[in-house]
Amino acid sequence: MEAFQQDLQSATDNGTGPADKLSREFYSFKAFVVSSLQTLQSQVQMLHDLNDHMEMRSRRKILLLHGVPEGSSDVLVSKHCNRLGKQNKDKPRPILVKFKEMSSRSKIWNLKTNLKQTGITMSEFxxxxxxxxxxxxxxxxxxxxxxxxxxxxxxxxxxxxxxxxxxxxxxxxxxxxAPVPVPNSQIAPQSQAGPVSTVSVSVSVSVSVSVSVSVSVSVSPLFASVPSSSVSPLFASVPNSSVSPLFASVPSSSVL
Incomplete structure (x- = not known):
């Protein structure tokens, strides 16, 4: 199209009569094609966004647990709580948990800070x-x-x-x-009085929190409709303090 446009422009510059009309028609056609492509592109993007929104709505009640070790006795716990992907020796597969109510899912999500320093993280699907x-x-x-x-x-x-x-x-x-510059008034001026002796203060604080809640007790209310033999092996290798604080306050009918 660009080569044809150049030939048409040269013919127009030479003062050829028919080429003048053809030139106007060509530019009109070009503007129509560009406008149509832009409209089509925006419609495709709209459909893509709508599809993403619908897919995300189907995942709203799902949370993922990462870092839960896999053992040789792990089993898939029904279609509402299972591991995702193929087994990897170097990295445990995430566990997908689907809740029945959005309120229960939100309650668990707000308690994700209890997993700090446990090696287990939680994310949205x-x-x-x-x-x-x-x-x-x-x-x-x-x-x-x-x-x-x-x-x-x-x-x-x-x-x-x-x-x-x-x-x-x-x-x-x-x-x-652009980042917001720091005002000069907030920059501490350098001391002009010469070297100042420094005093080193060492404070040691030791905080110990002990949580001794059985995993089988805290997890089983979530999966009341699943046999206990299916649930227990999945969390057999998880420390008691890692999962218990999350599921302690969820009613038994929260997970499908």
Whole structure:
């Protein structure tokens, strides 16, 4: 099309009459094609977003547990609680847990801080598209500045404000935001009185928290409809203090 446009432009410059009319028709046709392609592209993007939204709604009541060790006696616990993917010797597969009510799922999600320092983490079951956006955001903005809540991705930008990231374009816009400069008044002036002796103070604080709750007691209420022989082996290798604080307050009918 570009070569034809150049030939048409040269013919028009020579003052050829028919070429003048053909030139106007060509540019009109070109504008129509470009406009149609842009409209088609926006419609495809709209359908893609709608499909992602519908898929995410089907995953709202699902949470993933990462880092739970796998043992030789592990079994799949029905279709509502099972491990995802193929078995890997180097990394345990995540455990998918599907809840019956959104309120129970939210209650467990809000207790995820109890898993700190246990080697076990919890995440929402994002779609492939949202997972890619979330991973990219953590790589560019920092792990501690990105999080998900209710299937939405949030991040703290360079200027210190919170942003809702819906697509890669939003992430690129946040990355291009200039950081807020620190006022000179907040910078501590250097002392001009010469060297100052320093005093080193060492404070040691020891906090010990002991949680002795049986895993079989804390997990079994969640899976009341599943035989105990199916559930117990799955969490046999998990420390008692790792899973118990999460599921202690969930009623027996919370998980399908």
């Amino acid at each position: 994002l779609t492939r598209r949202r997972h890619q956006i979330f991973v990219s955001a953590r790589q560019h903005l920092g792990v501690n500045k990105c999080w998900t809540k209710d299937d939405k991705i949030f991040a703290i930008g360079p200027e210190g404000s919170r942003h809702h990231i819906q697509n890669m374009a939003d992430l690129e816009a946040i990355k291009n935001i």
